[in-house]
Amino acid sequence: MSKKLAILDTMPSPGDFYRVYWNNQPFVVRGVISEEEMSGLITADELAGLSMEETPRSRMVKTAGELQDWKCRFGPFTEDDYETAGDRDWSLLIQNVEQFHPDTSALLRHFNFAPRWLLDDIMVSFSAKGGSVGPHIDSYHVFLTQGEGKRRWKIGREAIEEEVYIKGIDLKVLDQDFEGDEIELTCGDVLYVPPKFAHEGVTLESAMTFSVGFLGPKTSDLFSAYSQYLSEFEDLDQRYVGAGLDIDSSGFTMSESAVGDIRNIFDIQLRSDNFTQWLVEFFTESSHEDFGNYSEREEMLYDDEFEGELQEGASLIKPEYVKFAITTSSTGGFCLGFDSQSFTLDERLFPLIKMFMKEEVVNSKSYPDLFAEPAYLEFLLELYNHQALEFAE
The missing domain is CATH 2.60.120.650 (Cupin)
Incomplete structure (x- = not known):
C-alpha cells in the first residue's frame, strides 16, 4: 500500500x-x-x-x-x-x-x-x-x-x-x-x-x-556463521551416522523418518543455549574487517589497580560505538554479546548492564552495589581490558 x-x-x-x-x-x-x-x-x-x-x-x-x-x-x-x-x-x-x-x-x-x-x-x-x-x-x-x-x-x-x-x-x-x-x-x-x-x-x-x-543478515549468512561456530566445538559438531534407519531407507531412498531425523538435528541445535550464545556473538561482530577482534588494550589494568580507581571515585561508561547484544538464557540469567564474544551472566547483573546500554555513567554512587561481589569487578575489568568500557572524563 x-x-x-x-x-x-x-x-x-x-x-x-x-x-x-x-x-x-x-x-x-x-x-x-x-x-x-x-x-x-x-x-x-x-x-x-x-x-x-x-x-x-x-x-x-x-x-x-x-x-x-x-x-x-x-x-x-x-x-x-x-x-x-x-x-x-x-x-x-x-x-x-x-x-x-x-x-x-x-x-x-x-x-x-x-x-x-x-x-x-x-x-x-x-x-x-x-x-x-x-x-x-x-x-x-x-x-x-x-x-x-x-x-x-x-x-x-x-x-x-x-x-x-x-x-x-x-x-x-x-x-x-x-x-x-x-x-x-x-x-x-x-x-x-x-x-x-x-x-x-x-x-x-x-x-x-x-x-x-x-542492517539484518541474509539467511545464508546466519546458517554459514552458525555452522562455522559449531565446527569449532567437537562435542557440538557430531557426524550424522544414520541412527534409526530401517529398510525404508535402503538403496537410494530417503524415508520420511530419515528426513525427519536430519531436520531434528537442526531443530535441537537451534533450540539450544549454544545457539543463543552464538547469536549475541554474531550480532556484535563489526561490519568492518579491521574491527571486531576482541583485542586487549595496550595498557591493561590488574584487579587491585582497577578496584583502586573505582574506590577513589572513578566512573565507567560504555562508548556509543561499542555494540552490545543481550538476550535471556533458558537456564536462567542472560547472555551478553560484545565484539563477537559472549558472557553468561547472573540476572543480578542486569541493572548494571542496563546502565551501560543506556550509555550512563557507572560509579559507586550511581550503582551502590558496585563492590558487593568480587565477580562484579572481575567482569567489569574483563570488559574494560577489552575496550568495551572506558573511564569517564
Missing part, C-alpha cells in the same frame, strides 16, 4: 515506531539534533583527512550531464583529488566513521529506540552543490541526519521488490523514475527510510549527511 512521507513534530515513541513506521513508512522530524551537538561530530575537513588513510572505506562519486554520467572512485584519496574535484557535482562517502571518529558516535544516543544490536555503521558524506549518488534503494533501515548545508530528498511511497539499474556504471542507480514525495532537509533534521524504499538526495548547498544504518 502506497504511503506518503510522514512529517512529525517529534520522534515517534518506541511503540509507534515499530507499529507504524518500521519497515513500513518513511518519516521526517525537524530539528532533532541541536546545532551544538552537530558541531561535535566529524567535520568536512576531518572527513577529507580520513579519506586519505588506508583503513577507512571511502569513495567519491561524481556526476555530469544532468546526473546521468556517474563515476565512482575508491580511496584512499590525495589532496590533488580534492583540488581537481571542482566546486560542484561530487560527493565523498566514508563508512564506519563512528569507529574512526568516536565523538561522532554520540549521534547514536538519539536512536536508542531502534534495535542497536542491528547497527551496521554511521556512514558520513560530504557533497558539493549538485552532488548526488542517484536514485537508489538500500537493504537496510537508515536514519539520514542532516549536518551543515541543505539537501533536497525525494522519497518513494512503497517498497520496490524488483529494481532495475542503469547498466554499465559502477553504482546501483535506478533506471527509471519513481513516485514519491520531495522535502528539503537542513541542519538537525532526521529522515527515516525503510529498506527497499527508493530515495534520492541532491545537494542544494555544500552539505554533510550522517547515515545511521541498521
Whole structure:
C-alpha cells in the first residue's frame, strides 16, 4: 500500500515506531539534533583527512550531464583529488566513521529506540552543490541526519521488490523514475527510510549527511556463521551416522523418518543455549574487517589497580560505538554479546548492564552495589581490558 512521507513534530515513541513506521513508512522530524551537538561530530575537513588513510572505506562519486554520467572512485584519496574535484557535482562517502571518529558516535544516543544490536555503521558524506549518488534503494533501515548545508530528498511511497539499474556504471542507480514525495532537509533534521524504499538526495548547498544504518543478515549468512561456530566445538559438531534407519531407507531412498531425523538435528541445535550464545556473538561482530577482534588494550589494568580507581571515585561508561547484544538464557540469567564474544551472566547483573546500554555513567554512587561481589569487578575489568568500557572524563 502506497504511503506518503510522514512529517512529525517529534520522534515517534518506541511503540509507534515499530507499529507504524518500521519497515513500513518513511518519516521526517525537524530539528532533532541541536546545532551544538552537530558541531561535535566529524567535520568536512576531518572527513577529507580520513579519506586519505588506508583503513577507512571511502569513495567519491561524481556526476555530469544532468546526473546521468556517474563515476565512482575508491580511496584512499590525495589532496590533488580534492583540488581537481571542482566546486560542484561530487560527493565523498566514508563508512564506519563512528569507529574512526568516536565523538561522532554520540549521534547514536538519539536512536536508542531502534534495535542497536542491528547497527551496521554511521556512514558520513560530504557533497558539493549538485552532488548526488542517484536514485537508489538500500537493504537496510537508515536514519539520514542532516549536518551543515541543505539537501533536497525525494522519497518513494512503497517498497520496490524488483529494481532495475542503469547498466554499465559502477553504482546501483535506478533506471527509471519513481513516485514519491520531495522535502528539503537542513541542519538537525532526521529522515527515516525503510529498506527497499527508493530515495534520492541532491545537494542544494555544500552539505554533510550522517547515515545511521541498521542492517539484518541474509539467511545464508546466519546458517554459514552458525555452522562455522559449531565446527569449532567437537562435542557440538557430531557426524550424522544414520541412527534409526530401517529398510525404508535402503538403496537410494530417503524415508520420511530419515528426513525427519536430519531436520531434528537442526531443530535441537537451534533450540539450544549454544545457539543463543552464538547469536549475541554474531550480532556484535563489526561490519568492518579491521574491527571486531576482541583485542586487549595496550595498557591493561590488574584487579587491585582497577578496584583502586573505582574506590577513589572513578566512573565507567560504555562508548556509543561499542555494540552490545543481550538476550535471556533458558537456564536462567542472560547472555551478553560484545565484539563477537559472549558472557553468561547472573540476572543480578542486569541493572548494571542496563546502565551501560543506556550509555550512563557507572560509579559507586550511581550503582551502590558496585563492590558487593568480587565477580562484579572481575567482569567489569574483563570488559574494560577489552575496550568495551572506558573511564569517564
